[in-house]
């Protein structure tokens with residue numbers, strides 16, 4: 001478990017499924033994550049959680065408020081490569097929990113853990129160029145833009161550019 005002043009990043013539990021089910025089926029929210037909703041039921045959400053938590057190249061935490069331990073969202077690390085010492089980051093907060101500093105606090109708590117415990121050197125991600133909160137959040141944590149994929153995803157009848165970002169953990173969270 002990883003803790004910050006207000007948050008806890010912890011393993012998923014059965015009683016998180018109702019919240020995570022809503023998030024996984026929120027079309028607008030998943031479009032921010034570059035995912036297309038297929039209409040998962042609770043069993044499919046459980047399967048996704050089990051897979052992400054057990055696959056050797058991925059990690060997943062529920063982001064919960066320390067007070068009450070209620071799920072606010074999730075953060076996942078995928079494509080974990082032990083030789084290249086890099087991985088990709090994805091984060092999703094429920095709409096009601098956005099814009100309160102939780103995104104930044106969750107990632108800020110995660111970065112030193114990924115560096116020290118998993119030996120990661122670099123994290124990267126892809127974010128829609130029109131996702132201002134995410135871009136600001138990542139930039140404030142030391143992620144830097146390192147490329148752009150133009151008109152890369154088609155969402156809501158429009159093409160969207162993606163910004164590629166990366167952070168070197170040694171720089172973002174020195175020992």
Ligand SMILES: CC(C)(COP(=O)(O)OP(=O)(O)OC[C@H]1O[C@@H](n2cnc3c(N)ncnc32)[C@H](O)[C@@H]1OP(=O)(O)O)[C@@H](O)C(=O)NCCC(=O)NCCS
Pocket residue numbers: 029032033073091092093094097098099100101102103104105125126127128131132133134136137140
């Ligand atoms: C992206 C996300 C993780 C950011 O977390 P958050 O808790 O909402 O953001 P924070 O409150 O930590 O704020 C981070 C920065 O974004 C800014 N911000 C927050 N909401 C904003 C908005 N609607 N418009 C512009 N900037 C915004 C904050 O002011 C802050 O910047 P600052 O320090 O310069 O003031 C969260 O909004 C989220 O889960 N969004 C939906 C899914 C998503 O887009 N995931 C990322 C896909 S790559």
